[in-house]
Amino acid sequence: MMALHPKVIDLTLDRVWRLLAALDHPEGRLAPVIHVAGTNGKGSTLATIRAGLEGAGLWVQAYTSPHLARFHERIRLSGGLISEEALAAVLDECERANGGAPITYFEITTCAAFLAFARDPADFCLLEVGLGGRLDATNVIDQPRLTVITPVSIDHQAFLGDTLAEIAAEKAGILKRGVPCIVGPQEDAALEVIEDRAARLGAPLLAYGQHWHVWEERGRLVYQDERGLLDLPLPRLIGAHQVQNAGAALAALRALEMEEPACEAAVTRAEWPARLQRLTEGRLVEAAGRAELWLDGGHNPAAGVALAEALGRLSPRPLHLICGMMNTKDVAGYMAPLAARAETLTAVSIPGETATLPAEETAAIAKGAGLSASTAESVADAVRRIAAEVPNARILICGSLYLAGRVLRDA
Known part of the structure; x- marks a missing residue:
């Protein structure tokens, strides 16, 4: 088709x-x-x-x-x-x-x-x-x-x-x-x-x-x-x-x-997955250890504003983002409101998506928005690294519904 x-x-x-x-x-x-x-x-x-x-x-x-x-x-x-x-x-x-x-x-x-x-x-x-x-x-x-x-x-x-x-x-x-x-x-x-x-x-x-x-x-x-x-x-x-x-x-x-x-x-x-969803089971949750693991599929500047506001209402924990985005999106506009909330951003490419923004480009834009940014080969690698360095972290996987779908399929 x-x-x-x-x-x-x-x-x-x-x-x-x-x-x-x-x-x-x-x-x-x-x-x-x-x-x-x-x-x-x-x-x-x-x-x-x-x-x-x-x-x-x-x-x-x-x-x-x-x-x-x-x-x-x-x-x-x-x-x-x-x-x-x-x-x-x-x-x-x-x-x-x-x-x-x-x-x-x-x-x-x-x-x-x-x-x-x-x-x-x-x-x-x-x-x-x-x-x-x-x-x-x-x-x-x-x-x-x-x-x-x-x-x-x-x-x-x-x-x-x-x-x-x-x-x-x-x-x-x-x-x-x-x-x-x-x-x-x-x-x-x-x-x-x-x-x-x-x-x-x-x-x-x-x-x-x-x-x-x-x-x-x-x-x-x-x-x-x-x-x-x-x-x-x-x-x-x-x-x-x-x-x-x-x-x-x-x-x-x-x-x-x-x-x-x-x-x-x-x-x-009402239930609607990947909208600031707390993940509570699966391999990624096991890899996160004591860290909280969250998932959100918002991908434009307005979604970034709403997400930053919602994160500010949660109990205090150091926030670390794992972000993958499509190359058709306003990445800088999405990240700008999140920069004040997050301590780091780990960029990933979205597996299987030809229009994914390469992790290196996502990280570069994140740095331009004021975030401390790096890259990882996969979401799982990023989760393990963050959980090892910050055991009490709140880890949010974000930036795309395509990435969110991949996470839910692989969980």
Whole structure:
């Protein structure tokens, strides 16, 4: 499938529409869709919405990307992750229907997900945008039940534009006429673009700071909108940014008229790997000895800011980073907020990824950001070295979801 189109990313909907037509339009037979776009927090917000809906006893499907350890993670049916047999069947069916025509890997696998969802009874179908929104392969649902736009920041400039306004315009491409949209915290330049498109489409906005508010108070999450106030436990997912992500999820659940038990389930049951995840078992944990081992897949400047803030809230321990990044990212922008938190950074290349930034280049950029940096041949080597030198360290493996996936697969 990856050989069917020379470009990994080629944003257009023409190939998707052609294949969906050949499959008799499964996208028109889905359960009510909640479509989620944004730069940061898409996956966490979707996972929190799913936990809330499932907490209300509903059957929920979910499409997310990228996967970490297994492709099956991308397609969650109402009974759990898609089985090997069912995945092979829909992929084969899509390949036959496509007939060898050019189509990207993400496009054909998205069509396979729609085919699986159309045959699986459910109450809701949650779709996470892969890249952008306007021309993303998921943006083929005429009338979703709800759309959500999480915080927009600078990322993927080669595909989405160089300015925040241009990127926000691509994200706002998921808005549909008359369909309510939940909007997470945004910079003014992004919010103006989203509001303008919503006004033109007659899409009601429920925006953070205007229609709903969320904050942490005395170790609790407080959410307020026109329906009233919720006093809930802090999110299971760690970090102040997860309070904001939970707020967007709660706004979505309230727009769907879910009651308080569903809202509490949303924040207490949500799981989303590689988002400041504490690793507690496996070979790397054994190699770490008494050192704490954490994993995070954030990879842009906004993620760096959120990560630095969340790390500052943990109990004091010397922080040492193991970092591998892709060569398409703003590495210096990601590292800048972390430089004040970390004592060292050990750079690694990401195994099996042709677009990995070489460890030597990552280390050089880290030094430019003010970090004491070195390189290691592998994550395992870096963990052993840090644990030997600083037995009480907090070791954070970070910089890329691809690196996080490799760690989880090898754990």
